[in-house]
Amino acid sequence: KAGVTQTPRYLIKTRGQQVTLSCSPISGHRSVSWYQQTPGQGLQFLFEYFSETQRNKGNFPGRFSGRQFSNSRSEMNVSTLELGDSALYLCASSLDRPTYEQYFGPGTRLTVT
Amino acid sequence: DQQVKQNSPSLSVQEGRISILNCDYTNSMFDYFLWYKKYPAEGPTFLISISSIKDKNEDGRFTVFLNKSAKHLSLHIVPSQPGDSAVYFCAASASGANNLFFGTGTRLTVIP
Numbered sequence: 001k002a003g004v005t006q007t008p009r010y011l012i013k014t015r016g017q018q019v020t021l022s023c024s025p026i027s028g029h030r031s032v033s034w035y036q037q038t039p040g041q042g043l044q045f046l047f048e049y050f051s052e053t054q055r056n057k058g059n060f061p062g063r064f065s066g067r068q069f070s071n072s073r074s075e076m077n078v079s080t081l082e083l084g085d086s087a088l089y090l091c092a093s094s095l096d097r098p099t100y101e102q103y104f105g106p107g108t109r110l111t112v113t
Numbered sequence: 114d115q116q117v118k119q120n121s122p123s124l125s126v127q128e129g130r131i132s133i134l135n136c137d138y139t140n141s142m143f144d145y146f147l148w149y150k151k152y153p154a155e156g157p158t159f160l161i162s163i164s165s166i167k168d169k170n171e172d173g174r175f176t177v178f179l180n181k182s183a184k185h186l187s188l189h190i191v192p193s194q195p196g197d198s199a200v201y202f203c204a205a206s207a208s209g210a211n212n213l214f215f216g217t218g219t220r221l222t223v224i225p
Contacts, residue, residue, distance in 0.1 A: 004156070031211075033212060033213075035215070040217060041217060042115075042117075042119075042202065042215045042216055042217035042218055043157070043202065043204075043215035044215075045212045045213065045214070045215075048211045048212055050211070055211045056210070056211035056212050058212065090156055090157070092156070101147070101159045101162070102159070102213065103159070104149075104156030104157045104158070105156050106154065106155055106156050107156055
């Protein structure tokens with residue numbers, strides 16, 4: 001069974017631009033969660049989608065948004081990029097509730113210059 | 114507000130010895146705890162979990178201990194192997210919630 005895939009793996013953007021990251025969950029998984037990982041902050045929860053609906057949202061500004069498609073693939077978008085948005089963005093999928101075992105993708109490394 | 118804390122950013126252990134990684138939490142509603150291991154350039158991978166109805170869970174060389182009164186859990190790896198060198202994250206969740214709260218991670222280095 002294929003794992004969670006994320007594209008692109010690396011991205012360099014300029015302040016003020018916007019970016020879209022993509023995540024394809026494991027086949028059959030309907031829950032997709034997004035996390036931001038920065039040094040010293042661990043994994044910070046962004047949001048979680050289930051059956052195309054956002055079920056939960058972390059404490060991030062409105063510049064961070066996401067969506068999920070009918071095939072469970074998910075995208076997250078960051079508008080008006082700031083230097084502090086430089087981070088590893090991780091996507092994780094699970095069958096139903098993500099509070100149990102989640103399977104993570106390799107992440108997208110975003111650098112904002 | 115960090116609800117899950119890993120106060121040791123790094124730990125070095127000799128091969129064959131025991132590695133003990135610690136994690137503290139503040140939210141008394143948390144009832145399920147997990148450990149993840151992360152290698153560079155890879156996403157975290159699930160290692161072991163424990164429910165709050167237990168105080169110990171074992172899987173091969175890995176054992177997780179939960180002390181609910183102290184709001185503390187620990188991961189024991191014995192014997193430690195060089196391939197265990199990675200960053201370890203603990204995570205916690207509450208019943209009915211739809212997200213995990215992660216700690217900041219502990220980088221374990223096992224010295225051959």
